[in-house]
Amino acid sequence: MKKILTAAAALLLTVIWLPSATASTVHRVGIATYSLGDSVFELPPGSDGTSAKGELTAVVHYPKDLAGHRYPVVLISHGLWISCADRQAWKDQDWEKLDAWPCAAGTPEIPNYRGYDYLGTTLAAQGMIVVSISANGSKARMGQEQDQARAALIGQHLKMWQQLSSTGGGPLAGKLPVSFKGRADLTNVGLMGHSRGGRGTLFYAADQNQQNWPAGVRIKAVIPLAPAEPFSPDEDPDNPELDAYRITNIPVGGIIGSCDGAVRGRVYDYLQAHNRQPLYEWHVRGANHNFFNTQWSPGSGQVGAEDDSPADCGDQRLTEPQQRSVATAYTSAFFKRYLLNDRSGMPLLTGAVRPFAVDVKVDQGVGSRR
Template sequence: MKGEYSHFSSFFMRINNLIAKIHSKFKFFILKHFGNNKKANIIIKIFISMIIASDYYYYIADRGYPALAVFLVCSLILYILVSLFTYLCKNIYLLLKRFRANNVVLFILLVYVINSALIKCKNDSKLLKSDILIMSLIVGIIIFLFSKSLVSFVVNKKKISFPIFIITAISVIFILAFLVFPGYSEKSAIEYAEIGTEEIEDPAQFSSKLIEYGNKNPKEISLLNYVSYSGKKKKIRDTYFDKSLLEVPIKGRIWYPQNKEKSPVLFIAHGNHRFTEENYKGYDYLGRYLARRGYVTVSVDMNMLNGFMKYGLSGENDARAILLLENIKEVLALNNNKNSKLYNLIDEENIVIAGHSRGGEAVAIAENYNKIRYNPDNGKEYNYNFNIKGVISISPTVDQYNPSGKDIKLKDVNFLTIHGTHDKDVTGFQGMKLYNNTYFTEESNNFKSAVYVAYANHGQFNSRWGSADTDPPQSLIVNKKSLLEVEEQEEILCKYVYEFLQNTFGFTNDKTLFKNPQRVNMPKTLYYARYSDSSFKNLVDFEEDYDLTTSKSGKIRFDNMSKVSEQEISIGGYNTNNTAVYLSNNKNGIYQISLDELEDAREYLQFDVKTKRQEKFEDIDLSVELVDDYGNSSKLDISDYLNIYPDIKVELSKLQLLSNSYNYKGSFQTVRIPIDDFILRDKLVRTNIKYINFVFGDDYSSSILLDDIGFSN
C-alpha cells in the first residue's frame, strides 16, 4: 500500500515540476518580449467598469441628466469598486497561499458539500442562498477546527488546543442533535379542531387474508407506447429490473375477507418512490382494515415505472393507468378461473380504483381509458369497460399527463380526493383541480368530495415511505414533529376510504363524513371538506366572465365592501384554475345575488367558503339571507352550521426556526344550511327565491372567498 502511495506521489511531483518549468519559460518569454505590463490591468478594469455601467446608467439619464456624463461617472464609481474587489481578492489569495494546499482544498470541498445539501432545503426553510452559504461556512469552520483540535489534543498531546476542542465539540454535538431530533411540535391549531360524536366505523366482521398474484411466471405487457427512455437511464433501469419496459409484469397483492365470496373490490396504485423499495406493500394497513369489513383490496406493483436518483421517468402516468387496467383484467380473469385461488372472490359489478401521488393522477386517467374506445395519443383500441363506480385520488399529482393536451375530466362517477397541508412532495392540493373537473348529469346519483387534512403529509399514507417526504440527507432537516402520528393519518385514510366504498356501493346513504366531518368522531385535526353531488344546482360559480355585476343566473350587487374581486384560487400553493369571488368587509357589507328566474330552494342552500385569516380561530361575522319574490326574508348565521377554519401555520423545516418565515395553508369548506331552518325562523316561500344575500357585521377583518353557490338535496 505504501508502495502504491509512493508511486502516485512521485507521479504528481513530476507533473508539478513540469508545470513549474512551463510557467517559468512562459513568464520569461513575456518579460523578454513584452516587458512588465501590470499597468495593463488598469485598462482591463476600465473595460469591466464600462461594460457594467452600460447596463445601468440610462436609468439615471432618463431623469434628464446628460447621458455621456452619467455614463462616465458610473464607470468611475464602478472602477473604484472593481479595484477594491480585486485588491480584496488578491489578499485573500495571498492569505490562502500561506495555508497548506491540502487544508484549503478540504475546507472548500467541505463547505461545498454542506452548501449543496442545505440548498436543497432552501424552499422549505425560507432561507436565502446567502443565508445558506453563511451557515455552510460556519458549520464548515466548526467541523474543520474540531477535527484539527481533536488530533492536536488527543494524538499530539497539545494542551493549548483543548479550549478550541471543547468549544467545537460542543458545537458539533449541538449540530448532530439538531439533525437527529425530530423537530418541534407546532400543531397549536389542533386544539381548535371541532370533533363530533357520530360513529362511522363498523366493527370488524371477518378475518383478513393475504395472497400474492403474479410472483411466479407473471403475465407481461409492453408500456413502450406510453414511456420513452434511453441511454444511461435505460441501461441502469433495465439492468436493475433484469428486463425492459417491453416486459412489465402484472403482479401485486390481495387482501380479502376470509370465507366470503363476491366481495366489492378496491384496486390501488402507488406513486413514484424509490424503485429499490417494494412500494405496493405500503397499503397493507388499508387492505387489512377493509378486508375485515368485507372488502377485497388489490395493491398493484408499479415499481418498474418508479425512479431512483436521476433515473426516474416523466410523463408516464398514462402508462400507470394502462398497467392498472391490465391488472384489473388479470385479477378478474383469475376471479373467473375455477382453478385459481381467487375464484369467485370478487364482485365484478362493484369496483373502485384508488391511487396515491402519481397513482392518484393515474386512476383518473384509467377511469377515462376505461370508457373510451381509442387511445387519444396513438389510436390504440381499448376494450376494458369495467364497472368502475368510484375514483379515489390520495395526494395526487395532476397535469403530468394530458391526453391531446387537455385536462383530465371525470363524469358521472363518485370521486374523493384527500391531501395533507404538510405534504412536502406534492406541496399544493392538486387534487382540487380533479375535483373541479368532476361533473354529474342531473339524472345521475353521484357525489364528490375534496378533503384537506391539517398536519398530514405525503409519505405517511404509504407505510413504506415514512414521514420525511424526501430522502437523506435532506430528510434530517424535516420537522417531523409537526405531523400527525402515522397511526392517526392511516386511520383517517382508512375511514374515508371505507365510507366512500360504503356509499358508492349503496351499503349506506350517510355522507356526513364528506359533508361535515366536524360531526364525526375522527382523529383530532382540522378537516377542510368540500362536497357536491348530482342534486346540486350551481347558480353562481364565477367562471363565465370577469364582470363583477353578473353571474350565469342573474345580477350581482355589493355595498360597504373595502374590496371585491374575482380571482383564481390557489390551494396550498397550487393554482387550481378555478375562480372564486373575494369579499373584504368594510362595515355591514352586503353581497347580493339577484336571480333572473325564481328558484326552488330544494332542501339545502349550499356554498363553498374560505376565510383569508391566518390562525385566527374566531367565528366569522357573516350571515346568509334568502329573500323570496314576495319580499319575505330570513337570515341565518353561518357559524351556527359550520366552524369555518382559518389557514394554519405550516412548518416543514427545522431551519424555519432561523428564518422565522412560514407558509399558511387552508382550503374551502362546503356550508349546507337546511331551507327548513330559514322557513322556521321567518316566513319564506321556498319555491320563489329571488335573492341570496351574504351579509357581514361590524368586523373589519372579515374577508372571505366564495364559490359554487346554489341549492341541493
C-alpha cells in the same frame, strides 16, 4: 412527556373513530400475494419508440368467508418512489442504482405496494377484496407516458381478476391459495392511487379512457390520495390538457395534506366544473405526503423513508398513526358508500361530523350528499 402525549393523541383518534368506522365489520381477513415476474408485462411504448417491461405483482387482502359471497374489488396503485433498497446508493444519491428495475442481484426491492396494508386490512374486514399492485417498473416512462403505463398496468390486473372470477382461469389461475371463482365482482370496482399512482388512476378512470377498460369491468368509485397534479399551463378548469384526467360520471373523493412536501394534490379545481356525480376533497391539516405509505415513513426503517413536511409548514404535524387513522376513516367511509351502498359514513364524508382532533376541511361538488 411530549412522546407520551403524542402516543395518547394517536390512541384517542383510534378510540374516537375506528370502532364506529368498523362497526359493521364481520369478516376475518386473509392475505395472499402473487408475482408473475419482474419483467413480464409489456408497457406501452414511449414516444421515442422504445419499449420496457414491468412486473405483475400484488398483495391481496380479502374476506375469508368467500363462499356464498361476491365482493367488490378495490385496486390500489402506489406512487413514484425508489425501487431498490440499497443503503449505500441512498447515501451517495446514486439514482441509477436506486431506480433500477429489476434491482441488481443481491439488492432487495422496496415493496412500495405493501405500504397500504393497513388500508387493505380495514377494507377487507368490511367486505371488499383489496388488490395493491406493484408499479416499480413503470418509472421507465415519465410525464403522461408514465400515466399511460400505470393505466395499462391497472387494466391488466383488473383483466386478470375478471378472468379469475368469471372462469377460474387466466394468468392468476393457481397463483392464489384460495379460489376466487365467482367471488370478485369486477362490475363494482374502486380505485385508489397515491401520488403518481393517483394521477395514473385519474387517467385510467377518465371519461375519454373508459373505452379501454377490460370487458366485464366497471369502475364505481375513485380516490386520488395526495395525487400528483396533471399538467396544465394555466388555472383554466376547461383546459384541454386536463381532458385525459377528467372524470364526470364516477364518484371521486380526494385526500390532500396541508404539510405535503411533494405535491399540491388538488383535483377538485378542475373536476368540479363538469362532474355529474358526487365529488369530495378532504384537506387534512398537518398531513404530509409520505406517511400515507408505511414503506416511505421513517417508522418502517426502510431505505429512503423520510418525513417530507416542509420546514415552513405552520400546522401541527400529524404522527404516522394519526395520519393513517384519518386516511382509513375517509377511505373506508367512501368505498362503503359507493361500493357497498352503506350510507353510515355520509356525515363524515360531508363534514357534518368531525370525529378527529384534527382539522379536516371538506369541499363538495354536485350530488355529494347522495
